[in-house]
Amino acid sequence: MKSYHRLIFLLGLLLIFGVAGCSSEETVTNVGKLEFEQALKIPELLEPTIESDGTKHFTLAMKPGTTEFLPGKETDTWGINGSYLGPTIRVSRGDKVSFDVANQLGETSTLHWHGMMLPPAMDGGPHQMIEDGETWSPHWTIDQPSATTWYHPHLHGKTAQHVYRGLAGMFIIDDEDSEKLPSNYGVDDIPLIVQDKLFTSDGQFSEDDDTPYGTLGDEILVNGTYDPFLEVTASQVRFRLLNGSNARAYNFGFTDGRSFQLVANDAGLLNEPVTLDRFMLSPGERAEIVVEFEPGEETVLRSYSGGAGIQSGEFDLLKVVAASELTESSPISEQLSSVPPIEVPEDAKVRQFKLTMENEINDKLMDMYRIDEVVPAGAKEIWEIHNFGPEHNFHIHDAAFRVLDINDKEPNDYERGRKDTVFVPAGAKVRLAVEFGNHTDLNYPLMYHCHLLKHEDEGMMGQFLLVEPGTESQVPTELPKDDTEHQHNEH
The missing domain is CATH 2.60.40.420 (Cupredoxins -  blue copper proteins)
Known part of the structure; x- marks a missing residue:
């Protein structure tokens, strides 16, 4: 029976990636079309x-x-x-x-x-x-x-x-x-909210989501700006990158091939900077990079194609122009965060989560009243995410985690800091060392879910309660349905 299910799974992947990989989506690009005006x-x-x-x-x-x-x-x-x-x-x-x-x-x-x-x-x-x-x-x-x-x-x-x-x-x-990093907001500390959009002929947003992942747009907005440029006035600039898209992943790099320092992931600073020239963010993920500039030079921040699915397409995002005179920045410290990496005890609880092609977690769709997991407040656990479907990612509320391994191999350099959202490739197993918050509540659950928003909306989400340690077995597995504080949103 397991062999039969495996065959069905593989056929499903071929169907999905045959459609996604052979579609025009793989070749969508705006490269050469922007004026950066x-x-x-x-x-x-x-x-x-x-x-x-x-x-x-x-x-x-x-x-x-x-x-x-x-x-x-x-x-x-x-x-x-x-x-x-x-x-x-x-x-x-x-x-x-x-x-x-x-x-x-x-x-x-x-x-x-x-x-x-x-x-x-x-x-x-x-x-x-x-x-x-x-x-x-x-x-x-x-x-x-x-x-x-x-x-x-x-x-x-x-x-x-x-x-x-x-x-x-x-x-x-x-x-x-x-404070060890550039922190003058809007000058050498720049937010970059990157989103893809589909526009209709009259300029309206098209909410077409007929891909397996949801809406994949062919135009890019950065901070709500189309065709953007930025003049920088400091020799080092901290960019805070947020993938605010519904489904698209971005493989960030600069068109002149320059390297930069990754200084932070989703949930905080790295212990020391990492030199990179490319990194990927799936929806909901963030990263902070520090980039050095020389007076008068220009470059373009680009998303390079990573293949089919949510990583398809190649897009110019932002032209960066350095002023003719730059304020000299202090060197980046070799020791950034004083917070130690997340470690779990040897007897840490291990929870397993199966992601499916049907946008289920552990063969269940989201239920606003069902409690799927009960976690002791402040716990440090291992969560294993097994993906039996196409590309997904995974976000946990009120928690930070360290990616232990992906398919039993060490994660990419850019995925090794404190995080709260992780990309889960098709067919992959991802293990996380998770550190939970300390606030307990028996009435209001927290979520874990895929942050490809179509998947989340279709039910790829579960609920957990944070409770006083030692009381886990005493907690009901459902919320009261007559509680007006927990209204069920039918959809």
């Missing part, structure tokens, strides 16, 4: 109000609008405090923060803090729905190492649509370690 937009750095107890309070409003991406064409979009994307939030470890998140969209949504360690009730996942006209007011204390995190909707069944329309923004956490 639009100055890169830098998202506003949102200033908080300071409350009497020192809490930094931020106000966000999700609302519809229109945005001109293509010259002379207005696109219907959604944004946060604007018509497209949202402002950058920047805080420091130890800060107390609070938010008023107003929903002015005309329909229900949520706002999830991707990569944040926080109480589950403040997570902004499927259980913290914000009805139209209502305001959600989460609050917590920032208690994690410096990192480039982000925020986006997480409404079950509609996450892909809401993110694609423009609801996303960066959330930067600073600490003493991060």
